[in-house]
Amino acid sequence: MNARDTGFPRADAEHDFLRARRRQVLGRLANWLRREPDDVNIMLPFDEVVEALGYVGERRIGMRMVPLGSIVGSVDRSRDFDRRFRPTSGRVRERWERLALAARRGEHIPPIEVYRVGDLHFVIDGHHRVSVAYALGLDAIEAAVTEVQTKLKPKGIRYRGDLIVKDYRRLFLSRVPLTGEARAAIVVGDPWDYAHLGEHVEAWGFRLMQSEGKFLDRATIARRWYTEEYLPVVEMMRQAELVGDRTEAEAYLWVAGERYRLIRQHRWDDEVIEQLRARRH
Structure with missing residues (x-):
C-alpha cells in the first residue's frame, strides 16, 4: 500500500x-x-x-x-x-x-x-x-x-518537431537512394539541409551524365556520388581539420557550397583549402 x-x-x-x-x-x-x-x-x-x-x-x-x-x-x-x-x-x-x-x-x-x-x-x-x-x-x-x-527507423524522435527532420530525410532518400553504410552516414540536423543536399546530388548527377554522355538512374548516381565525390571530399576535410563540430554530411554540404561560391568549378588545391580554413568560423 x-x-x-x-x-x-x-x-x-x-x-x-x-x-x-x-x-x-x-x-x-x-x-x-x-x-x-x-x-x-x-x-x-x-x-x-x-x-x-x-x-x-x-x-x-x-x-x-x-x-x-x-x-x-x-x-x-x-x-x-x-x-x-x-x-x-x-x-x-x-x-x-x-x-x-x-x-x-x-x-x-x-x-x-x-x-x-x-x-x-x-x-x-x-x-x-x-x-x-x-x-x-x-x-x-x-x-x-x-x-x-x-522506411526509416524512428531512432532520434523525441519531440513532434523531430518529425520534420525525419520527413525531409525520407524525401532526400527517395531522391538519393543510398543503401547500407552510405545511407547511415548521411545525417544532418537541419531538415532544410536534406533538401539542399538532394539538390546538390541531383546537380552532380546531371553533370556526370553530361560528361559520360549517357543516362544514369538515381541509384547509380547516388552510389557514385557517395564513392567518387562524398568520401574523397570528407577524407580531405578530415586531413585539413575542416569538419569541426558538424556531422560529416553537414561539413561536406558547407564545403561544397563554399567551393562553388569561391571558384565555380571542380578543383581542389592548397589555395582553395586555405580559403576554406579561413571561412570555417
Missing part, C-alpha cells in the same frame, strides 16, 4: 487522479522554466510519425508486455493526456477514476491495443488504462500489438 493511501479504494482512486493532474501542471511549469520546446510534453501523433518515416506495411504480433516508457503517442487522443499520459484536464476524470478503482480492487483490466513502430508504441485503445498504470507506479502493461514497418 502506498504511504498516501487511506485504505478506502474509492477515495484513493480520487486522490490518484488529483495527483496525476497536479503532476501534469507541474510538468508544464517545469518545462516553461527550463525553456524547453513547446512540444516536449506533447504526445506524438501516430499518423504524423508514420507519414514522416514512410509507411511500408504492418502485421499483428499478438499479446506482449509493453514498457510504459516506450508508449509515446496516440492514434486519436493526444489532447486528453500529455507525453507521460497524465490527464490534461478534468474531462476524463469520471472514467479515469472508475478504472483506478477497479485496479485498486484487483479487478481484471483488459489489455490495451497499440501500434509498434521500432521500439516506440502508440495507443489505439486504452489511453485511460495507460494513465492509471502510470499513476499506480507500474512499469509495464499488457497490450495487443500490431507492428508497423516504415
Whole structure:
C-alpha cells in the first residue's frame, strides 16, 4: 500500500487522479522554466510519425508486455493526456477514476491495443488504462500489438518537431537512394539541409551524365556520388581539420557550397583549402 493511501479504494482512486493532474501542471511549469520546446510534453501523433518515416506495411504480433516508457503517442487522443499520459484536464476524470478503482480492487483490466513502430508504441485503445498504470507506479502493461514497418527507423524522435527532420530525410532518400553504410552516414540536423543536399546530388548527377554522355538512374548516381565525390571530399576535410563540430554530411554540404561560391568549378588545391580554413568560423 502506498504511504498516501487511506485504505478506502474509492477515495484513493480520487486522490490518484488529483495527483496525476497536479503532476501534469507541474510538468508544464517545469518545462516553461527550463525553456524547453513547446512540444516536449506533447504526445506524438501516430499518423504524423508514420507519414514522416514512410509507411511500408504492418502485421499483428499478438499479446506482449509493453514498457510504459516506450508508449509515446496516440492514434486519436493526444489532447486528453500529455507525453507521460497524465490527464490534461478534468474531462476524463469520471472514467479515469472508475478504472483506478477497479485496479485498486484487483479487478481484471483488459489489455490495451497499440501500434509498434521500432521500439516506440502508440495507443489505439486504452489511453485511460495507460494513465492509471502510470499513476499506480507500474512499469509495464499488457497490450495487443500490431507492428508497423516504415522506411526509416524512428531512432532520434523525441519531440513532434523531430518529425520534420525525419520527413525531409525520407524525401532526400527517395531522391538519393543510398543503401547500407552510405545511407547511415548521411545525417544532418537541419531538415532544410536534406533538401539542399538532394539538390546538390541531383546537380552532380546531371553533370556526370553530361560528361559520360549517357543516362544514369538515381541509384547509380547516388552510389557514385557517395564513392567518387562524398568520401574523397570528407577524407580531405578530415586531413585539413575542416569538419569541426558538424556531422560529416553537414561539413561536406558547407564545403561544397563554399567551393562553388569561391571558384565555380571542380578543383581542389592548397589555395582553395586555405580559403576554406579561413571561412570555417
